[in-house]
Amino acid sequence: MNYKLIALDVDGTLLNDDHVLSSGTAEVIKMIADQGTEFVLCTGRAPVNSIPYMKQIGLEGYVITHNGAATVNVTTEEIVHEFALNPFGLDPYMDYCRKNNIHFDVNTTFAIYVEGVAGLSQEALDMYHKFMMEPEDLPGWADFSEPIVKFTVTGSMEQMDKVYSDWSQWEQEFNMLRSGDFFIDLMHKDSSKGSALQKLAAVRGIPAEQVMAIGNYYNDLTMLTFAGLGVAMDNSPLEVKAAADNVTASNNEEGVKLALQKYCLS
The missing domain is CATH 3.40.50.1000 (HAD superfamily/HAD-like)
Structure with a gap:
């Protein structure tokens, strides 16, 4: 062929x-x-x-x-x-992450945002730099000028297993993907x-x-x-x-x- x-x-x-x-x-x-x-x-x-x-x-x-x-x-x-997603649908996932101390970031096509860049651990910064990324402070939804395309959580394999299990029981408006042993992504359903x-x-x-x-x-x-x-x-x-x-x-x-x-x- x-x-x-x-x-x-x-x-x-x-x-x-x-x-x-x-x-x-x-x-x-x-x-x-x-x-x-x-x-x-x-x-x-x-x-x-x-x-x-x-x-x-x-x-x-x-x-x-x-x-x-x-x-x-x-x-x-x-x-x-x-494929732009509905950012307001991410709010319960973000609340879950804050409650359970799970790291998350929000992605437009060309930029990545996290809460409290100044307070990121060296381990978290090293992870972003390894992938050639420089995170910015997460603004409110109304302040985004570009579509949001992906929401990512990262942590240990055990943490991600638990997150995936918990979120699998929710009614999903997103496509939830296990994109690696240490990552879960939420994207537009299509x-x-x-x-x-x-x-x-x-x-x-x-x-x-x-x-x-x-x-x-x-x-x-x-x-x-x-x-x-x-x-x-x-x-x-x-x-x-x-x-x-x-x-x-x-x-x-x-x-x-x-x-x-x-x-x-x-």
């Missing part, structure tokens, strides 16, 4: 556990792109910390960010599509990597059977099942592997490179 659009998750997929993109993987991606295939990073990250990887490889095109909530042009940083990838493929005139997707976590399920070929990393949970068409090596073993060589160069 000649795949015309390839969607790659970033953390746990494209990058190894040290958040490094291997030179071998970058070379194979560029080789395939030079043959006319489009690549799109499809990630829970924001544009500011995903576009640099596209530029590092030498790619133009698009990034699907915030787990599908915002699609952005790499070159112009123009927002192609956003927002997902799969729906954003489907919209991008339609705009580019590419049928699903000519789309390939590679990912490693629950937030990748919708894009893995939409794509004509969905490939899970070996470091994926069993449910993700079961939903994929094939499984490649782990992110620490250049699984993306191996999958691309197998399905796009052989």
Whole structure:
């Protein structure tokens, strides 16, 4: 199959556990792109910390960010599509977080906001800086000039298990995603990597059977099942592997490179 659009998750997929993109993987991606295939990073990250990887490889095109909530042009940083959520619906979730001492942040496409930036722990600041993010003080809803696309909570795996269990019992107006062992995201009900990838493929005139997707976590399920070929990393949970068409090596073993060589160069 000649795949015309390839969607790659970033953390746990494209990058190894040290958040490094291997030179071998970058070379194979560029080789395939030079043959006319489009690549799109499809990630829970924001544009500011995903576009640099596209530029590092030498790619133009698009990034699907915030787990599908915002699609952005790499070159112009123009927002192609956003799934804006209702911020007032977040109030009970924020109250829960304050009561249970759970860290949360609020995201527009290009900015991230937290309560009391000045009082953030060094650990929290280090986490944001590791992902190339600089948080700003959270204003009131009426003071936002850009749509809110994602609400994220973070903590230990045990804390996130408890939060997910509690919130699963609520009547949901949002799409609630376990986007990592230590993260839970709330987004617009229609927002997902799969729906954003489907919209991008339609705009580019590419049928699903000519789309390939590679990912490693629950937030990748919708894009893995939409794509004509969905490939899970070996470091994926069993449910993700079961939903994929094939499984490649782990992110620490250049699984993306191996999958691309197998399905796009052989």
